[in-house]
């Protein structure tokens with residue numbers, strides 16, 4: 395291919411947007427690649443929680459869903475929870491009580507939903523704007539009654555037992571109607587009593603919210619209302635159960651409404667058990683099911699599926715960019731024109747199932763290739779750059795995770811000359827979760843059973859490709875040296891996490 399075109403191909407790779415929210419609607423519709431059964435699942439009208447690590451395509455999936463819904467005449471609002479509330483940092487301000495911060499969060503969220511739907515009504519996008527406006531009025535007045543309360547201080551000791559009372563579900567009719575209040579009482583003996591702190595002490599009062607949400611849903615009929623909540627994990631962890639509780643009690647049961655939430659699994663807290671009840675959403679129960687992009691994009695068992703997905707992803711993303719750069723279409727398949735044989739499979743491995751990482755590594759590789767075709771060495775160098783630039787920063791902030799990764803690397807890469815290992819599911823720790831969230835470890839197999847000891851479940855992990863090639867050192871990694879094959883046999887791959895580092 396002419397050098398000028400080769401240069402354009404590389405430039406197009408560098409220009410692919412890294413975040414779905416920075417692309418426009420029509421581009422997102424044209425660039426979306428369905429990932430197996432995942433796409434069919436999230437298109438359903440069921441309430442769902444969409445789990446995925448950074449860059450796995452949660453926002454793209456939600457925006458694509460919004461587009462589909464709107465095309466069928468439904469009303470869909472995509473709410474980025476990072477943008478809720480005007481005073482940034484308020485929810486994290488520890489000078490305020492959780493009750494105050496929680497109340498503010500709930501009111502701000504309802505306000506944001508109101509604002510979006512108000513625009514829908516005013517723009518005449520709904521069938522009966524007056525009905526929607528009436529519902530929205532009800533929503534505004536209901537929002538003023540939503541409140542997170544701390545446990546009331548009615549502690550009294552009587553006969554060695556402490557009685558604690560707290561107001562539960564309080565429902566107030568909007569126009570001075572009946573006021574019903576239920577009171578729960580719990581008795582605990584002094585000996586078993588422990589001072590509980592944090593979210594466990596709280597209740598959320600909703601007032602007439604549920605009815606108001608139903609009025610809004612009725613106001614957009616016959617259309618369905620899709621509430622797409624993005625960036626759930628940006629909400630402070632201690633406040634998440636309040637928002638989840640609001641959804642479970644006042645939105646999920648409403649006819650004609652579908653809720654989808656995008657979250658990072660280990661930075662999400664949807665559920666808190668209480669003495670006799672719970673706060674939030676029981677994920678996986680009938681209220682809301684969980685779907686995982688982390689699992690949908692693990693292509694370990696089928697490298698062909700992974701390659702097909704990423705070939706399509708790159709072809710679609712560069713198409714509009716190349717169209718604006720070149721007058722003539724690029725002949726043939728984009729990936730074959732831009733990559734030397736062997737370089738693209740290497741890129742797919744380096745991406746570890748995360749589209750944003752694939753895009754970033756491809757852009758860096760394209761930069762290294764200047765005006766030439768991208769080689770495997772370019773990809774490895776790019777993966778190393780990306781590891782150092784993006785992924786490594788996480789462990790420099792988390793000592794425990796850093797230490798654990800060091801031990802795993804010494805054992806798995808240093809001694810066993812491998813990149814993969816098995817870990818008993820019950821040995822999984824918070825530090826392992828942190829490393830997975832940071833894309834330094836990847837779960838590539840779930841629920842592997844040891845044939846010699848059935849009943850014990852293991853997960854298969856891989857140390858991140860970028861981390862691995864960085865460890866190999868520059869020249870060694872740049873040479874066309876193949877990575878070790880993934881090994882998941884029980885005599886070779888099991889790591890005894892509690893004992894790791896003690897026997898060295």
Ligand SMILES: Nc1ncnc2c1ncn2[C@@H]1O[C@H](COP(=O)(O)OP(=O)(O)O)[C@@H](O)[C@H]1O
Nearest residue numbers: 412413414426427449450451452453454749750
């Ligand atoms: N299924 C997909 N098809 C096409 N592009 C995708 C897909 N999933 C993710 N991407 C791309 O990967 C990048 C990261 O996706 P994004 O939705 O922003 O991730 P997340 O919200 O999970 O952090 C974006 O450029 C997006 O367009």
Ligand SMILES: [Mg+2]
Nearest residue numbers: 452453454624
């Ligand atoms: Mg996102």
